[in-house]
Structure formats: C-alpha cells, structure tokens
Amino acid sequence: MTKNTMLHIGCHLSSAKGYLAMGKDAVSIKADTFAFFTRNPRSGKAKDIDPADVQAFRTFAEEHHFTKLVAHAPYTMNLCAAKENIRTFAHEMLVDDLQRMEATPGNYYNFHPGSHVGQGSEQGIALIAAELNRVLTPAQSTTVLLETMTGKGSEVGRTFEELRAIMDQVELQDKLGICLDTCHVWDGGYDIVHDLDGVLQEFDRIIGLERLKAIHLNDSLNPCGSHKDRHARIGEGCIGLEALTRVINHPQLQDLPFILETPNELPGYAQEIALLRERKE
Known part of the structure; x- marks a missing residue:
C-alpha cells in the first residue's frame, strides 16, 4: 500500500453564504474538498449565483489545492416519481442545477436516484x-453521480445491479459515475466491515471501479442489511472506526474525494478530519 498518500476529505457545508465562504470554512477545518446542496434540500429553491463570488472562490480553491467538489441535488428531486408533475419539477431542477454547476466547471453533481412509489424498480430505472438522456449534453463539464442507496421504501439504487441498469440505458456514459455512501451500502446489506475487498x-464486476468517483464517508446507527438511513459520527456506529480506516486506506479508493455527512457542525467535522488524517497510511 502506498505510504503518505493524500487524504482528500471534506464535509457538507452551508451554501447560504456563497462559494468563497464555503471554501474558507473548508480550509479552516483542514479540508481540501466539500459538498454543498445546490439549492434548499427540502424545498428546491435556489440562491442566485454571484459571478464575483464564484471567481474569488475559484482563485482561492486553486491557491489551496482543492480537489473535486461533490455538489448534492435536493432531496425533493425524484426523477422516477409516479406523478408527472413531480417528475416535471425534478426535470426543471436538474436542468437548472447542471447549468449552475458550470460556474465551477469540472466537478461532481451527486443525486439520489429516486423512489418509484409503487411503480416497480424496472419502471423507476x-x-x-430517460431523464438523464434528456438532460445530459456532450458539452457539459460536470460528471453526474448516482448515489448508492439503503433500499428503504421504494428507493431505486439499492443494489449495484440497479445502478448498473440505469447506467446501461444512458447514452452519454462519460458524463455519469457513482458516489458510494458507506452508511447506505452497509444498511443495504453490503458488509464493508468484514469483507470490504469482496464488496x-x-x-x-457489476459496475466497474473506474466509474466510482466519490465516497460519502459515514458511520451507521443500524446493523448491516437494516435498509434504513441513519448516519452516525465516525467511530460511533455499527461500522466503526477500524472499518472506515480500511476504507480510506484501500488502494482502490484512496485517491477519491471523501465527503463526511455525519451529524456534526464545523468543530465536529474538524475533529473527524483530524482523526482520519492521523489514520491515513
């Protein structure tokens, strides 16, 4: 295993104050990446982008050697909803978000695939x-990431096979990747504690590790296969610090951006980042 490799790590930050403020918050906790919601995660409203703020952030990010950012779509965006008006709302958000992402080109846009709401996973997929084929363009610089899900309710993306089935139907394959959430895959039944290599x-085998672009690094309050979604602080859940240490040190994962989505404020994230940097081999 390579020694003294860089751990690219950050957390979810509030976008309310703008890009430069997020960048400064990231640096204050020794992060070199971060995640942010492109708009209000519960309502779908988006704040106007300030070009001067974006330019100041891009200069700041270059000076501080930021790696790729991992933006997150709002939870209200459901591309496979049973109701057409909800799918239309999701389409409008997705189109707008992908345009907004070009203000900071070359980064990642992560989203929960959606819930089929009784239609069945095949129809949801x-x-x-179909929506991704409708909105992805050859000219965009953003890579869209499907997130691994826990399998609660009617979520699509509960297995690697479901994610692959979506990808197989998308025409612009080079614009698509995967974000693996450690809490989600654990809750979904993938035993990353005892068999990380096997997972x-x-x-x-199913998707291809070259398609894995980012990691949401979270502990879980639930046992493996619970099909729930309750994140825990690093080392305070059923996955545990030792298993998550193996994740950040795995030779096939160590160059990816790791995003903490643990129940924390900035001081708590700073402590987790320091802890994980100490355990980086």
Whole structure:
C-alpha cells in the first residue's frame, strides 16, 4: 500500500453564504474538498449565483489545492416519481442545477436516484435513465453521480445491479459515475466491515471501479442489511472506526474525494478530519 498518500476529505457545508465562504470554512477545518446542496434540500429553491463570488472562490480553491467538489441535488428531486408533475419539477431542477454547476466547471453533481412509489424498480430505472438522456449534453463539464442507496421504501439504487441498469440505458456514459455512501451500502446489506475487498470486487464486476468517483464517508446507527438511513459520527456506529480506516486506506479508493455527512457542525467535522488524517497510511 502506498505510504503518505493524500487524504482528500471534506464535509457538507452551508451554501447560504456563497462559494468563497464555503471554501474558507473548508480550509479552516483542514479540508481540501466539500459538498454543498445546490439549492434548499427540502424545498428546491435556489440562491442566485454571484459571478464575483464564484471567481474569488475559484482563485482561492486553486491557491489551496482543492480537489473535486461533490455538489448534492435536493432531496425533493425524484426523477422516477409516479406523478408527472413531480417528475416535471425534478426535470426543471436538474436542468437548472447542471447549468449552475458550470460556474465551477469540472466537478461532481451527486443525486439520489429516486423512489418509484409503487411503480416497480424496472419502471423507476427506465424513468431515471430517460431523464438523464434528456438532460445530459456532450458539452457539459460536470460528471453526474448516482448515489448508492439503503433500499428503504421504494428507493431505486439499492443494489449495484440497479445502478448498473440505469447506467446501461444512458447514452452519454462519460458524463455519469457513482458516489458510494458507506452508511447506505452497509444498511443495504453490503458488509464493508468484514469483507470490504469482496464488496469492492462485486462493485467492480457489476459496475466497474473506474466509474466510482466519490465516497460519502459515514458511520451507521443500524446493523448491516437494516435498509434504513441513519448516519452516525465516525467511530460511533455499527461500522466503526477500524472499518472506515480500511476504507480510506484501500488502494482502490484512496485517491477519491471523501465527503463526511455525519451529524456534526464545523468543530465536529474538524475533529473527524483530524482523526482520519492521523489514520491515513
């Protein structure tokens, strides 16, 4: 295993104050990446982008050697909803978000694939892929990431096979990747504590590790296979610090951006980042 490699790590930050403020918050906790919601995660409203703020951030990010950012779509965006008006709302948000992402080109846009709401996973997969085919363009610089899900309710993306099925139906394959959430895959039944290598081998066989672009690094309050979604602080859940240390040190994962989505404020994130940097081999 390579020694003294860089741990690219950050957390979810509030976008309310703008890009430069997020960048400064990230640096204050020794992060070199971060995640942010492109708009209000519960309502879908978006704040206007200030070009001067964006330019100041891009200069700041270059000076501080930021790696790729991992923006997050709002939870209200459901590309495979049963109701057409909800899918239309999701389409409008997605189009606008991808345009907004070009203000900071070359980064990642992560989203929960959606919930089929009784239509069945096959129909949900078809609707998600159709929408991606509708909005992705050859000219965009943003890579869109499907997130691994826990499988609660009617979520699509509960297995690697479901994610692959979406990807297989998308035409612009080079604009698409995966964000693996450690809490979600654990809750979904993938035992990353006792068989991390086996889980990654399965991911590689079904999807391909070259498609894995980012990691949401979270502990879980629930046992493996619970199909729930309750994140815990690093080392305070059922996954545990030792297993998450193996994740950040795995040779096939160590160059990816790791995003903490643990229940914390900035001081708590700073402590987790320091802890994980200490355990980086």
